[in-house]
Amino acid sequence: MAAVLIFFLFLSTFCLAKISAQQNHPNISLDSSLTPTGNSSAWLSRSGLFAFGFYKQGNGYVVGIFLAGIPQRTLVWIAKRDSPNFSSNVSLVLSSDRARLVLQQTGSPEVAIASPSERISSASMLDSGNFVLYNSDGRIIWQSFDYPTNTLLPSQRLGTGKELISSASETDDSTGIFRLSMQTDGNLVQYPIGTAPVASYSYWSSGTYGSGSNMTLNLEDDGYLYLINSSINILRNITEGGYPTHKIINLMKIDVDGIFRLYSISLDRGNQSIRWESTKNKCDPKGLCGLNGFCTRNDTVAYCKCIPGFDFVDQGNWRSGCERNFTAESCKTKGIGDKFTIMSEPGTVWEIESYKEFDAATEEDCANACLQDCNCEVAFFKDGRCGKQKLPLRFGIRSTTDSNIALVKVGVLNGSINEDKMPGNLPKSSKKEVRMDVLISGISLSIFGILILSIAVIFVYRNRKWAYTKLSPNIGVKFIEDVAPTAFTFAELEQATNEFNEEVGRGAFGTVYKGILPYSQKVVAVKRLERVLAEGEKEFQNEITVIGKTHHRNLVRLLGYCLDGIKRLLVYEYMCNGSLADVLFKPENHPCWDERIRIACDIARGILYLHEECETQIIHCDIKPQNILMDDNRCAKISDFGLAKLLNHDQTRTYTAVRGTRGYVAPEWHRKLPVTVKADVYSFGIVLLEIICCRKSVDWNTSEDQAILEEWAYDCYEAGEIHKLVGGDEVVDLRKLERMIKIAIWCIQDEPTLRPSMKKVLLMLEGTVEIPVPPCPTSFFSAV
Structure with missing residues (x-):
């Protein structure tokens, strides 16, 4: 009896909620219409949190429901998800003629989004995220909650026989390859799409087989996800809930990788965090890697x-x-x-x-x-x-x-x-069988070869030992440059640079001179430091030790140093092709499109090494084209690393005065917020835009709307006019161009936590991961 009473209370509450929703949400009248461009592209809920209408995807538009009240739009429901993306001349109409919600396009047949059996009188986009159609009595005759796609919202239920299906990719919301099925036997199960609902194909299950009819999956506002049957018996708590709800929405989604997750999304900033996931092993979903x-x-x-x-x-x-x-x-x-x-x-x-x-x-x-x-x-x-x-x-x-x-x-x-x-x-x-005579001959030749090699090693060792004893102590120390930085005297470097006669560059830390080491005739670059004079000898040598241990093909190698009182100098390998600025900002040196992609990957690998792979984590703090040098083969190498801020293994952030170069500096520097490796990611994003466009990030010689590169780039991306960024005469793969632009926009996000790690950036550059649609970088409008 108590169960029946609870059931009727549940139904009463549900009906009252529906009536309240109808009374408190503005109705959309018949013959109302939307278009992808212009001011009427979506119908908003009363709070403005949800919208039903056109959502930009790729080079076209889809119709769906999305979170509109946050900086980073999130699609939560898709109509006609396997239809081709619609062009900009399509209209969405709540038609009075046939009482249907249809898409109309000149020269093409109508596409019905919703065709209820009763005549439509009006519609509403509710604050719950549910888009509903009413009849003349004000009763709901169709609702998006009954046709879920890949997301479950609070107060929405996944009923018996219903499924959530993943999207094809992060940038394509058509039907993907994984499904979450609420089965008639009471079990909630995940399968690859296109397989029979049998245990051999499942890779996750709620374990509620045979628990009763009419089982539903339910989600509450606080992230409480549970299974309940028609007897109002909660049979399985999937999550415990209790997550914050103030200015936060909790939703559940089956992701592209086949794992379903509970997300908390901030309504202020749009960033999201994973509260729960069906598995930690990302290889559990069957069929993730396709055939073979x-x-x-x-x-x-x-x-x-x-x-x-x-x-x-x-x-x-x-x-x-x-x-x-x-x-x-x-x-x-x-x-x-x-x-x-x-x-x-x-x-x-x-x-x-x-x-x-x-x-x-x-x-x-x-x-x-x-x-x-x-x-x-x-x-x-x-x-x-x-x-x-x-x-x-x-x-x-x-x-x-x-x-x-x-x-x-x-x-x-x-x-x-x-x-x-x-x-x-x-x-x-x-493998072919080996003949015995061949085996014997091979063994004999091997023994003879080992004997000859041993004699040669002894001869070379004695010869080099004799030569070494003839060298002066000062020259002998140069042999360690292949192992660790060599210690030079000031007089040696003065002689090597012809008394610092040929200046080849000037940077934030000092002046760079070209030199030739007399003992090896090796061409080097000698940097005379000016901004580290306050440091003691021990601190300076510690920094040199750290820098000397960094070896990577995309870092300029430190060969030696000089510590002579207040005179501090560094000796680097010489880069004959100058800096990336010389390559990008001089029209005669512009690299082709494929070379630009290669240069971007080179830089990303160098920064990734500094952030995650070298012995002591290093934040560069001044990533810019002038600090990226080009070797004989135009391979990009990062210079000046280790001279800004060194971090120990247990440190991840630093509070310090603004470093770096204006235009490349992340917003957190100006706001005196903790500065992490994400500051270098921001700078890389600006440099990536410069590589794409072969122009400086700030150029007041252009029109006002193009002067600030990151603003112009985002405007072009938003308008679908990315071809403008590379000029009309250049032949560029537009898909790769869009990919690069999206990566850059993600890197320059105002919120550091939204920026990807350099490992993720490199994977995106190499095309091994999908790139979601980036939000607007709000730093354009932030006070600095």
């Missing part, structure tokens, strides 16, 4: 790899699956067995559908059986059993505990596999 690909992890990051003899279908999207990189021969081709070999991929688990299984004593026996069967494309060997099957493979994952070995048949003659470059993990039986 398998998922492997590096710490918490998931990567996709192809089986041997295969490459990604789309090199810019490693979830696209893999295809052969060799030409497959017909089973009827004579001598087919000689044209293939077997390559193994141990420790991988797949969906196995063998057409023949048998006992095999060894891995080699299993491999040979597959080679001799022209129908076999891959074999699996585990615990003395061999199974042969055809491709494609799916649901691949690297496992550290499973002993299964995938044996893949790979073409030898016509493909990219060369017999001379076969990997060492080939089964022994696939």
Whole structure:
């Protein structure tokens, strides 16, 4: 009886909420319309938090519901998600003729967004995020909450038989490859899309099988996510809730990677944080890497790899699956067995559908059986059993505990596999047998070679030892430059630079001179420091020790130093092609588009090394084109690192006076906020825009709307006119250009936590991760 009373109270509360919603939200009358451009592109809820209308995606528009009251728009519902994006000349109309919500476009048939069985009288965008259609009695006859896409909002329910389906990518909200299904048996289960609802295909389950009919998944305002049945019995608490709700919205979403997560989104800043996720193992979702690909992890990051003899279908999207990189021969081709070999991929688990299984004593026996069967494309060997099957493979994952070995048949003659470059993990039986006379000859030659090498080593050692004793002590110290920075006297560097005669640059820390080391005739750059005179000798030597331990192809190498009283000098390798500024800002030196991408990746790798990979974390604090030098091959190398602020392993931020160069300095410097590695990310974003556009970030010689590069770049991106940024005569891949612009906009976000790490930036530059639509960098309008 008590349960029945609770049920009726629940229904009463729900009905009252609906009536209140209808009374408190403005109605949208019949024949109201929206267009993608202009002032009427969406219908807002009363608070302005949610909007129903056009949302820009790629080069077109989609219709959906999104969070409009935050800096970073977030799409929470999509209409006709598998239709092509709409152009700017489309209209969304609440039509009185047919009482439907339709999209109308000249020369094209109408596309119905909602066609309820009853006649529509009006509509509302509710503050709950629910878009509803009413009949003449004011009763809801259609609502978006009944047709969820990839997101569950507070007060929304996922009913029996309903599903949430992931998006295709971070920038494409069409149907993806994962689903979260509220099954009729009471179980909430995740599957790859297109698979039967059976346990073998599931990768997450609520474990509520057989718990009652009409089960629903519910989300409360505080992030409480739970399952409840028709008897109002809460059968499973998925999250405990209790998360803040003041100026925050909590929502649940099944993400592109197949994991469903609970997010808290700040209504002030738009940044979001993950409160809960269905799994921490990002390789758990089955099919993440597509056909013939398998998922492997590096710490918490998931990567996709192809089986041997295969490459990604789309090199810019490693979830696209893999295809052969060799030409497959017909089973009827004579001598087919000689044209293939077997390559193994141990420790991988797949969906196995063998057409023949048998006992095999060894891995080699299993491999040979597959080679001799022209129908076999891959074999699996585990615990003395061999199974042969055809491709494609799916649901691949690297496992550290499973002993299964995938044996893949790979073409030898016509493909990219060369017999001379076969990997060492080939089964022994696939290699030609070694004749005994060849083996004896090989061993004899090896012994003779070792004897000759030993004599040569002894001779060279004695010769160098004699030569070393003839050198003066001062010259002898130069041999350590390959191991650690060399200590020079001031007189030596004065002689090397011809008394500091040839100035090649001037920076924030001092003047740079060209020099030639007399003992080796090596050309060097000698920086005479001016801004570190207040430091003691010990502190200076500590900094030199740290800088000397940094070795990376995208960092200018420190060769030596001088500490002579107040005279402090640094000796660097000489970069003959000047700085990146010389390359970008002189029209005759402009790099081609592919070279610009390569330069951007070089810089990103150098900064990533400073932030995460060198022994002592370094914040550069002055990333700009003048501090990026170009070597003989126009490879970009970062200079002046380590001279600004060094951090120990247990430090992540610093409060200090403004450093760096105006125009490249992150907003937090001016606001006296904690400065982290994200300050370098901001500077990189500005430099990336300069690389893209081959112009300075601030140029008052241009028109006023183009003078500030980051403002102009965002305006062009927002308007879909990014081609203006590179000039009309230059041939550029617009997809890559848009990718670069989006990366730069993310890097220059006003809020440091919104900026990606340099590792994420590099992955985005290399095209291995999707890039979501960036919000407007609000620093344009912030006081500095």
